[in-house]
Amino acid sequence: MISGTGVTKTYRQRGAMLGARDVQALRGIDFTVPRGGAVSFIGESGCGKTTLGRIVAGLETYDSGDIVIDGTSMAPLHPRRRRRHFRRVQLVHQDPYSALNPTRTVHQTLLAPLALRARHTGRSRAWAAGRAEELLALVGIDPGYVLGRYPHQLSGGMRQRVVIARALTVDPEMLVADESVSMIDVSMRLSVLSLLKDLRERLGVSVLFITHDIATARYIGGGSELYVLYRGQVVERGPTEDVIAGPVHPYTQSLLSAIPVLHGMEVPGPERVVPTEALDAAVEDTGCLFAARCPFRTELCTAERPELTGDAHRHACVHPHRRAVIPREAA
Amino acid sequence: MTIDPDPAAAPGPHAAPGVRVRDLTVVYRTPLGELPALHGVSLAIEPGTITGLVGESGSGKSTLALSLLNAVQPPGRIAAGQVEIDGLGDVTRLGGEELRRARGRHLGYVFQAAQNSLNPLKTVGKQLLDLGRSHGVADPAALVHDARLLLDRMGLPGARVLDSCQHELSGGMRQRVGIMFALVLNAHLVILDEPTTALDMITQAAILRIIREIHKERGLTTLIVTHDIGVAAEVTDRLAVMYGGRVVEHGPTTEVLGDPGHPYTQGLIRAIPRLSGDIDAARALPGRPPTLGTVPVDGCVFRERCPRRMDVCETGEPPVAWLGDRTVACHAAGAAPREKEHA
Secondary structure (H helix, E strand, C coil): CEEEEEEEEEEEEEECCCEEEEEEEEEEEEEEECCCCEEEEECCCCCCHHHHHHHHCCCCCCCEEEEEECCEECCCCCHHHHHHHHCCEEEECCCCCCCCCCCCCHHHHHHHHHHHHHHHHCCCHHHHHHHHHHHHHHCCCCHHHHCCCCHHHCCHHHHHHHHHHHHHCCCCCEEEEECCCCCCCHHHHHHHHHHHHHHHHHHCCEEEEEECCHHHHHHCCCCCEEEEEECCEEEEEEEHHHHHHCCCCHHHHHHHHCCCCCECCEECCCCCCCCCCCCCCCCCCCCCCCHHHCCCCCHHHHHCCCCCECCCCEECCCCCCCCCCCCEECC | CCCCCCCCCCCCCCCCCCEEEEEEEEEEEECCEEEEEEEEEEEEECCCCEEEEECCCCCCHHHHHHHCCCCCCCCEEEEEEEEEECCCEEHHHCCHHHHHHHHHHCEEEECCCHHHCCCCCCCHHHHHHHHHHHCCCCCHHHHHHHHHHHHHHCCCCHHHHHCCCHHHCCHHHHHHHHHHHHHCCCCCEEEEECCCCCCCHHHHHHHHHHHHHHHHHHCCEEEEEECCHHHHHHHCCEEEEEECCEEEEEEEHHHHHHCCCCHHHHHHHHCCCCCCCCHHHCCCCCCCCCCCCCCCCCCCCCHHHCCCCCCHHHHCCCCEEEECCEEEECCCCCCCCCCCCCC
16 A cells, blocks of 8 residues: 655745745645555646656655555655665656667567566576566567567557556556556557556556546546645545546536537536636635636635545535536437 | 538638648658558538548648648658649649748648747747738738737737747647737638647637637638547537548538447547546557558558458448438448447
């Protein structure tokens, strides 16, 4: 199990003329990913979802809070000692075109980490080679076809599978998939999503799924939880299907309303919410972070920042109200 | 729907033009010889409509869009066919100065990633004046005025945006600036190449709304090139689905989505992650889209991935069948009753 409590991160931007400006990327995030479970973080660019993924994968430091990996708290450990634990979490990048070294064959790409592991554990190189083939079969590609090939000879979907196979070489507890399907052709997107689902079921690998495309979060398997991030804060979280079918925070509702309606197959939700656009990102840090764009704001909203409340399905809104915003099947 | 029912309406310079693409073949020179990115494509774009051109990478959608401006760059070239645009004639025969004038005046093009199509060293206003000069605009002040009105119309502070460089603008703002440049010389055929790629969902929704409203207000013929069926579904009147350098299905958007006729369209729609409905009903299409080098020479380009493959698909280019208001290029279309999946 991997969890985080009160994780914060602030980036200090040094402006030449305006002086230093702090950007709060994460404002105290709590999350729990059970073994074999899945959690999706959704939000727009700049909401902090990628920063969170990098922190959980050990690629970025955090300012305060704690991350617990398999019962071990990272906070008291020296950064060098953390590394061993963070290896249990592997990142699958967004862009399968740049995540693989173009001068190495798939065989070389997979063998490097496996050979290292073989040496550390006193196993043979033959084991490493065999394991490489096993992993490729596991991610659904024919080892005979891809092993000798270079990345440019493979389609985006296949490359992403190779990237996932490479992440699996270290037997991770969790994969962090940051926009892992957004660059893959639509017709093949679902096959990568169902691979993640499959790995959860067959290997007990958990998945931290980071995306701006909420609909894809439904396809990483049962029992998943959805967290909606806005400007570094979780504004709504709950079982994925619950949050999508019955969002209560106006920001979640805005995101879901913005998803195009497939006219002819669907009719728009009757209560679609259109927020004010954040063309000039006003830095309003008192009260609800979404208040400036919220069509339902009242004076209460700017008085105090709402905290996440509720049981299974939680929200941080002063005026929570369920709205039917997602499209329905056309009759 | 905004289809103009009167075909006799004179296609003057300020009316929405129609476009007729006939047997268009565009080839790219490669080490393997000249390979077709578009193979005998015929497509009629009716005046006043918003048409979506959807397809996966390598389907030829961007090549087709560039052909409408006769802007296919070497190593590509238009090998055969015509692109006839009302008020301009066959643009494949235009060249040099004539072509340069047509672009901008008649044809507005909003580039993919408008993020990167602006000059980073010049303010938007200066780039606007450059545009005016290169098209011999007599009254630059009026041009700036028009640009400001357009920007204001799209919800931007027009005066401020004209004084800004691209790095001072957000992605959504740049996209609107791109649309302004395409329209400010009063073009009535507008082509938008992936207009919302790299934009956030809420910004995307706003841009799509603006595209639809401006299309209507200015009486345009609009073509949207996109890989995202959702985007096309949200704004278009008609949809042309491309695969392997062919238009495999073309018709009213609601019909194409509600009752897809081509097995590729059916598979593509079934592969879209949806917000509601049965998760298990969604399924990826097996295989991968063909690339320039792997498009089969004979027979149907989709047969490798097709669940309804027949013997005839190996050899014969599928005939274009009319189903009501719609064309479907498939041997199986109309032959067997289509399964209705999204009733």
